[in-house]
Amino acid sequence: MPDLVTAQPVLLVGAGAMAQAYAKVLTALDAPFSVAGRGADSAGRFAQACGVTPTTGPLDAQIAAMATPPRTAIVAVSAANLSEATHTLLRGGVRRLLVEKPAALDPAGVAALAEAAAAHEAAIFVAYNRRFYASTDAARAMIAEDGGALSVKFDFTEATRRIEALDKNPVELAAWFFGNSTHVIDLAFHLAGAPAQLSAARRGALSWHPAGAIFTGHGLTADGAAASWHANWLAPGRWGVEVMTARRRLILQPLEQLFVQEHTSFAVTQAAIDDARDTAFKPGVFSQTEAFLSGAPDPRLLPIAAHAAHSAAYAVMRDGGAFGGA
Structure with a gap:
């Protein structure tokens, strides 16, 4: 206990x-x-x-x-x-x-x-329970072993046809970028460093998400990694994060699994991870709750002040423009 x-x-x-x-x-x-x-x-x-x-x-x-x-x-x-x-x-x-x-x-x-x-x-x-996936833990360890992330690219394309079939509050649908897509965005910056300088563009719209439908951009993280993203809600796609280190390309797509490409090979292999908790419970929730209840410092737990700072960057990613002097 x-x-x-x-x-x-x-x-x-x-x-x-x-x-x-x-x-x-x-x-x-x-x-x-x-x-x-x-x-x-x-x-x-x-x-x-x-x-x-x-x-x-x-x-x-x-x-x-x-x-x-x-x-x-x-x-x-x-x-x-x-x-x-x-x-x-x-x-x-x-x-x-x-x-x-x-x-x-x-x-x-x-x-x-x-x-x-x-x-x-x-x-x-x-x-943000994806911070606590077994796949994320494994990726985080490899990134540290390799000396940090050099770059990250990610895709938060949403399955719009499925979303449109849901009986969701229109207020939540209009804020879907913040309410759902930030799962991927938060994970990418968690692994590669907080957003520092960003330049973003948006195009298109959906009837239930007038704030945009195609989101692209690039920038730098606080850890010095290059970042880029491309999400197109008008086309098919799926969530994914790729982190590049000096030794490896780490691919989280689906986010629950980790695939690795080594520097000396074109082959992409699935990494072995201990995901027993993520299969027995809603993925990430067991480790997240355990960390919260322990009261001990844990870098996977996101303080509200840090989330507020990140949200200012996310607003630029959704609406277009520059963040942090980019």
Whole structure:
């Protein structure tokens, strides 16, 4: 049992599919938790799936009714409600939070959360679970062994036909770049260094995502690696990240697997990784939750202040223009 949660249960906020994935992990970790849901229907489905019955109603009222206010929470509500729920938890006394990506649907909302965290002396981490994939761990180790990344290129093309068939909130669809594509963008800059100087262009639009449909650009990371990206939501494609070192080309496509090309060969071979956790649980979530609950520093955990800084760069990547003096 991690020391951080021995005194009282973790408050899991949300009762949907993502909250169920966290509940499965918390149960496996023997970490006590309570659940705050919203409506009776989702609470009933959660109870049937996880064996824990959530409380329901307005979140602030649920916190006020607790005998002991929670100090630690995992926020797994819908993307449109993440920011509001997190602010409510801060006001209610929660001081360590793991908030599902993207924490807020625009950079201003992320910046507001960072300011609120500082004002409340709270630690907020944004849950980009692909940082915790076994494939990412293996790639990170190879990059360090090779002396760092020289360059990175990535593709965050979205499966628009599938997305259009989903019953999604139009607000979330309009913010799909921030709410979903940043999974890939965050992973690329996590491996090669934070965005430092970027030059970006966008073209086209979709009826549900008028902010753009084709995104291209290049730049440099804080670690000195060259970065480039190309994503075309009007054409077929899939997510992918490639990191080039002095010795190897590391290919994450799909992101759950790692393929390697050595300097002396054209052959691309799949690397052996221990992905038992990623197959038994929603990929990345077990290691991510374990790291959060441990309370120990972990470079894979993304602080909200760093996410706010990155989000300013992501806004340029979506809208076009220059970031960081590029």
